[in-house]
Amino acid sequence: MSGFGYELRQALASLRRAPGFVATVALTLGLTLGALVCMFGINRLLFLAPLPYPDQQRLYVAQGVVLDQGQEAFRGLHTYPALMQMYQQGGVFERAAVLNFGKAFLTSDPNQPRLNVTYASSGLFDLTGAPLKLGRTFQQGEDVGSSVPSAVLSYQAWATQFGSDPSVVGRKISIDSASYTVVGVLAKDYAEPQLHSLERSTDIYLPWELNPRDKQAREDWENFDSNIMLVGRLAAGVTPDQASAALTEPLNRRFRAQTAGIGQFATITVEVAMLSFAQAITGDSKRVALMLLAGVAALLVIAAANVSNLFLARTAQKQRQLSIQATLGANRGHLFRTMFTESAVVMGIAGLAATGVAALCFGLLHSFAQGKVPRLGELGLDAWSVGFVLLASLLLALVFAALSIRMVNYGALAAALQSGGKGSGLQVSQTTRKVLIASQIAVAAVLLVANFGLLKESVAVLMRPAGFETQDLYELTLNEGERGLSPEEKQQQLASIGAELRAWSNVAGVAAAGTGPTSTSVWATTLLRELGGNEKFKTNSNRVDADYFNLIGLPMAEGRSFSAQESRERAPLIVVNETLAKAINPDGSAIGATLYWNKNTEPFRVIGVVRDVFLPTVPPAQRLYLPGPAELNLVVKVKPGQQLDQAAVVAMLAKVNSSLRINKLAPVQQTYRSLLARDITTAAITGLLTVLALFLAGVGVYGVLSYSIKLRRHELGIRMAIGASPRRIAGLVYRDSLRPVAWGFGISAVAGVLLYLFARKQLDSVLELGAWPPVLSVVLIMLAVLLACWLPLRAILREWPVRSLRGDGAL
């Protein structure tokens, strides 16, 4: 122990004299190791850490799959009666729950905020082992078939809407126009399973039976809904495949019986697929997380290579000290211990820095990545993170020490001491120098190309125009209230509201549509080429009025839009988007084509083709527009620089119909930006990674080349002593450096091709390289190479040869 204490004191004394070296290593490795710890944490959660629910490996979502002629058409949808049939079917789940995700107004609050409501059966809380802050969850009497109006609050809702009131249990609240009693508040550390979407967190849980579907909707076998879900814990001994088969057969039989004779369902069947909670929650995040982990790991490799060069240079500087130790009897083991103690101290400092960086990264993720990273609430600095830092720091310390000792020619150390300091410098083999340079260039090139490629993709998504105008537009979505309105009443209300708004001085135009231009919801319908025929088109449909396309600036590619009369009369006409038009008639125009939509026996004629729209996170779809909006949704164009005031809209609505409430009033640009949030985050992360990669690559290339030239100082001094001119020396150094640089580029090209061949599918989905990422990478690396050669060379060539021969002076 006293020997270790001595080594430690010596290491600290030595490092105190090299603050630049310590700072560079700590900063370089602290940053990259910290980022790696953060990525490790995310990947550990997604890949390794079990979900925080009892028997989590047996928790599944019974996912509905709609097939058309045996081919999957839609996934993640159920009809209401199908859901109830599965829920009531025995033998599959030992405990199950049905969920309905929706929104409602907290009308007992003066601000009437709109909250996320989940209508759930009591099984949900059993399945997730929900811990409580106050009160209880739903009991058996508040389950399916019961209408006891109880409410369970999330911790966040209790804190924000109810001021963390400890006496909230038993309080009566109004949601929409119904009254509920708060029976419980969930604990802060309850991790709600994000089965619907990452962005959604439930504010209030209400009993399943009180969901807002009327009798007709509860018996409707034709309309599929993605907001209802069946989850459960598989019964003992039941496998997912067995559960899927047990649920599918009776369900499909019942579905086929209920939809028999309905033309569009002639070829439709349904299946039930079992999706584990883990899969449902993580989705495709695993792929992205793994890629980010790989990216950061590659950065750490570069950083470690850079730091290795620093350690090698430090070893060369310590040659005299090592020589003295060898002369006094130190063997390789002693020297290794000396170096390892020093590298361990440096890595300890880097590890502390990495821990700080990791904590910062976790904090940033919590602040900016809510709704984008699954299980984010479970992410933080824990024993796993600290353990990872310790292990990584120790491994790196060993690697650096081993690398340093390998560079020392133990046999020549004593002889070096006897040279009397008259210029017997350390000559490092050309092969070692070349390997160092080539490897550094190869890693830097691959990393820069990949980062530039990812950045290009992210920026391309951000720069891609939506296809419609986003400026000076508002989406106004209204709630018709408890009474509900008939289609004719809705038409009248839309006309009245439209007239009121058009009279405002700040409004330039108003249009009505089933869903606004930024809506990502799907109204899945089918278009048939012929009645009863087999050729069909899956479409996402929307009902719009005559002003819609013009108002949102969505240009017609062919034909025309609906007239006001056609819109009022809901004429059998359709406008299709370019994607659907191409499917209808790949070789010509779709204008004039007659098709059969949904259950209608009357044909619909195509009168116009509108340009495609591009929404982030939404894959290209075949879109169909019908005349005559059916919902209380409007798009309002304001005059440039003007805004819509919510209070003024509320006052106007009160005049038209006091039951109407605002579900949503938001600028289209704001909504569109929020859709871009994931891409913005990805672009920001890849941008940061690219900058970091550039920095590390530049430092690394500079480090290895300048170190390589410094190692040749004595040799270059000899050449100058026997008459080599400065120009000859420069030519020699550049030629010798550029050869391994070229090798490095060659290796990176081969590595890139192999990587692409090995992972083509994954890479194609996230990366489309093009020419400029590789070109820019080569240019930037070459600039770093030229600078890295020139700066140390200039220092050598500006001195008289005697200094290089003696190893005098600081380079």
Add this chain to the structure above:
Amino acid sequence: MKDIKIQMKGITKQFSTDAMDTHALRGVDLTIRSGDYVSISGPSGCGKSTLLSLLGLLDSPTSGQYFIEGKDVARLSLAEAAAIRNEKIGFVFQSFNLIDELSVFDNIALPLRYRSKGMDEAEITARVNHCLDKVEMAHRAQHRPTQLSGGQQQRVAIARALVGTPAILLVDEPTGNLDSTNGDIVMEMLAQLNREGTTLCMVTHDSRYANMASTRLQLRDGVMLDTAQREAA
């Protein structure tokens, strides 16, 4: 009267650091004529190696004049000094200073490849082989320096210094890293070269070898002692 190869007048060399100034050479005068064999000796730290570095244009004097074959070389640029070193001076170092990654042949040929007027390969080969024969190292032409003994390495270094037919051969402690047997061999080789007409200037601390020279100079504290001072010392 033999031609003057080297002439130094009032040469000083001063090294300055933050802490102090060191006067390594103070007003040194030196004349070496064609065919001379000059030894410069003195105690450790007297400035011998500094003087030899200045003579070999490996460093520049702080003040004074320096002529090589009548050409003033005291204030040359680094590139000009390199050209003079290549054409006029052959340097033999105490630690040989051969390049490990080149063969013996290539080490010797290196000065010829740095000639400003290029030489063809046939001529380079001929001159290198001639020098290899002179130092009796022809049989090791393709070996690497690390495969040679100290004495053999020093002979190769001598060959490299000779290959350019320099005006003067500067030799810095040629036996410093050799045993006495090899040292004697090297010194005899240098003596033979001088007998054949090569002008030599050698720095040594070994009085036995110093006395082999025809002109023996002594340095003390950066000052060249005159004959009387030497005898008194």
